[in-house]
Amino acid sequence: MQATTAPPATATHDYSAAMRAWHWVNAALVSGQLLTILFQKVIVNAKGAVPEFQEAITKGGGTLTQQQGRAVAHVISERIWTWHVWMGVALAAFWLFWTVMQALDPAGRRFGARLMAAARRYKLAAPTARPDARHALLAKLTYAAFYLFITLMVVTGLGLIWADDNAFLGSIEHTMKEIHNVTMYLIIGYIVLHVVGVVWSEITKDHGLISRMVGGTASRETPHDY
Template structure:
């Protein structure tokens, strides 16, 4: 497993890694804001409360419309990050075929055969990550264009529920990924972060 971490990182892979990080953090930020501080319900309640204090009557319906209008620019950024993630996923597939590194499932089988728990965890996590990314990309695109595609309300609801549920998969992956970097360093496999920045020395 150490050899995997010691390998130099190509420029294309490093660019993909950091661009992917930006896209995921952008999606997390906008998605979590929508579900918390930028949710239309508390925003609408605040609008109603503050306008009432100023002696202006605002109906709940109008307060909701104003809240959604305030949130819309942020949510457009969510779509942009989503489109970027879709492009990056496609780019990763292309890079995998170009580099010949298309054996992730086989790598997991090899790790299981070697009984290397760390290798099993890492390979299994990355397989799960790409599965979640694929689902998030597909479900996100379907939700974005649900009107144009004529999706039913029931299907849209299922897609939305799944999309929101797996948003937490991104949160978990980011936490585990960062923890994994520390574990790798503690195992004596130094330089992973620096290689992801400058590529490392080619042997």
């Protein structure tokens, strides 16, 4: 009896316009949110900038009390966090966009089905094909982890927005902050691994991967990797 073998683990394909929009807009929004954290905690550091405000005003011939300096720092901090919140709301909208895309896709093309298919390919792969099958499965698993991180980020972020207006959300505000902060570091780690993986694939086996993600189009028969 002939042994069952798995189909090829990977195939070069283009990416749909919807997928590319989701990818790059999310990349921009996540990067923007991380930049607001960088400005808030490192570059601007509004709370620690009060002495610098006072020194600058003094050099100009004016005076600035500690209380006034804190008020200025608070304005700067609030402005940065406003940007952070609105980018978070936009990120939530695109998370919903991806969820709707998944719901509207045929069952066999949904991410969960393709993840299970990758697992089956790895299980059935011949020894010579196992490395490629393992790579395909690990890629799908990292995508799944990223979607989980984004979901946690969106849910906790929206919860924090309304924590002051809802008693239940207010009671778990600290927990949501902790989850939100930890998720941020997980997303940073994912971004680093993703960039390294894409560059490695580009220069080894999957030449043109970046070009296809920037300007590629997908046919109706081509599976969408989202």
